[in-house]
Amino acid sequence: MKKLLLLSFLLPLLAVAQDKGIHFEHGTSWADVQAKAKAENKYIFMDCFTTWCGPCKFMSANIFPQEKVGSFMNDKYISVKVQMDQTAKDNEDVKNWYASAKEIEKNYSIRAYPTFLVFAPDGHIVDRQVGGAEADQFIERCQASLNPATQYYTQLDKFKKGQKDTAFLRQLAYLALDKYDQENAAEIARLYLSQQKDLYTPANLQFLGKFTQSSKDVGFDMFLHHADKVDKVLGAGKAADKVMEIVAKEDVYPQLMKKDGSAPDWAALETSLTAKYPAIAEELILKTKVQYYSYVKDANNAVTNIVAYMKKYGHKADPQALNEYAWTIFEKCNDMQCIEQALEWSKRSFKDAEIPAFMDTYANLLYKSGKKDDALAWEEKAMNKAAGDEKKNYETTLEKMKKGEKYWE
Template identity: 45%
Template sequence: MKRLFFLMLILPFAAVAQEGGTRFEQHLSWAQAKEKAKKENKYLFVDCFTTWCGPCKQMKNEVFPQPKVGDFFNKNFVNIEVQMDKTAKDNAEVKAFYADAASIAEKYKVKAYPTYLIFSPDGELVHQFVGSRRADDFIAVANKAFKPETQYITLLKKYAAGEKDPAFLRAFTAGAADAGDDGTRDKVVAEYLASQKDLYTKENLEFLGSFITSSKSKGFEAILKNPDKVDAILGKGKASNMLTPVIMNEEVYNLANSKAEINVDELEAKTKLKYPSVDLAKSFALFRVQWYQYYKKDWPAFQTAALSYMRTYGNDVDVNTLNNLAFTVFKNCHDPACVAEALNWSKRSVEDTKSGVPSFIDTYANLLHKAGKTEEAIQWEEKAINLAPEAEKVNYRNVLDKMKKAEKTW
């Protein structure tokens, strides 16, 4: 069953690989994993997670099970998961890895979760990156591990040795951002910008757009002062797209996360007055959905906001958002017309992932059931059960039992 937009549940250590998804080697010690990678001449991929990590669960449920992710990682890596914290519920396999997990955390400075470490077949750390990602981006970042010019650890060593070529600094900045090394990233961005005589080139503007971290950064100021010039070089609306994330974070989400009471209409008007040249309409439309969904739990207002957002911007929504909005409608909204629209969102998420993510299929099945299409719902829930990890099958079976008894699942 579905899952919050940003916060997910915990990730079990010995996950059973889903058919078509990423295959994690179970029962291997750290030494055995390295030995296996060397013997098979494969890189070693290490997923470092904790049981309290929300993004870890998101990756577990919605990214690692996807066939295209499995195809890439199973072909190129020996894959293992390492639980980095300790809990009273840890099984024998997790406990046996305690010492190695602590050693990995200390030696490779693992502080954020999830952190992904990639070792060459010879056991040398060559690449690392952090955080939850969409499937295609996840594959692209992991793919950097195979080339010295894109391996973060290799770039880090060159930078420490004094490499300052602008082209190198650009590549290194991207690696530092992927690795969650914000201090190094900001330092290198400043060094690169200082080396440039003209910031308003296509290459430099694209670079700035990738690494704007606050409204006080040089890149933010450069784009805000000359949005027409930026759009002329990069395309209509690009200036607003680059500035919007920082503006929304500083002016809106920081306030919302402080648990302050917000009048969304007034906040939108105030923010637009401060940044009149920036198109904030889409971002505020999404914030309205999130405000009523997560902060207020006002389901009638959520329904209105979600329908408005999807009718206006739905063509550009990613599969995770489709699934999360659809499931929220299933759980909390009872207007048949709204359920029907959410059913279409959910169907898109299933189709776009080629029916490979059980949680997405479960959402779709539940919406079919709520819409009165129970026979079809049962067929889809059975598909979710077949794809789900063994530890999660019981949850789907409970849903299926209710469907077969014509009971509510919401």
């Protein structure tokens, strides 16, 4: 009896705790939500989610229930959740939204999750947000969604009604890209570029870099055939990097993971790439082999191709790549000549910024090469610069080094 009394006492408190976050409408329809928003003169916040989306679950479990989030949202919005996929476990409330969900997905080109749609009190769309966020950033985004100057669809409506000055087009193109509206982003970007007299300015090349996503885009020909002019403005190798990014996506990656599980035909792929893109074919094939063999956990081939890539193109590797390649060598290679090479790559990775993780890689390589005293000194430096779990991991590694343990394969 006491347990029942205690439970009955706690239930109102639990209800109060649950009400502190965003209040979402339940057992209602899209038409009902619109009518309520109009009657209360509030905006509509629509969480378009799927049952398989990790960031969607994070927002529901960690952000929406927060009191400060609820205090802001409940005062200004009528909020509703709309499940965009369909499962066998769906209840009647979810099923009643099936038709509306399909229409919303089609009308607003929802391609990523979570997508949050914002409607004015009269029901017309004014903004969209894509992706999860921490509480303060989420509130900031929702505050911006109330301001016509920062509402995406309000600005897009100005474009459709004839505003076409270059400053506006540039800003709107970036906004469309940020909002995952790829179709309008591409159209607005093309219009902006058509008004530019010189595409080889720093601002325009940076813009082109953002909006060149396929070999059919205007900028691809510039990056491919006028690399010298691009690199003169953006820096050495920038044109080739953009071309390789697109070629990898269109010509290489589709050939890697075959449905029958067979290995890629590297010879045929290299022949094809050399015919179309001779300037980048060899480098792209080597980089792709490193990625592929690392992914399928083929250590010998991964190491072989890392060494081959670094021998010819190592001067182009950025700090992140240098660290990744060096760490793979630490884990998978026991040849001392290979270890010595990786030490040089690793040291370069933190030449300009002493990143703890990169220094840890260097310390591990030193230890594996038999330079214990140097390894201890660098691992301690990495530990002192790190924080939280990262710091604890380096403390553990340091202890293993002091004991002379072998902790790799």
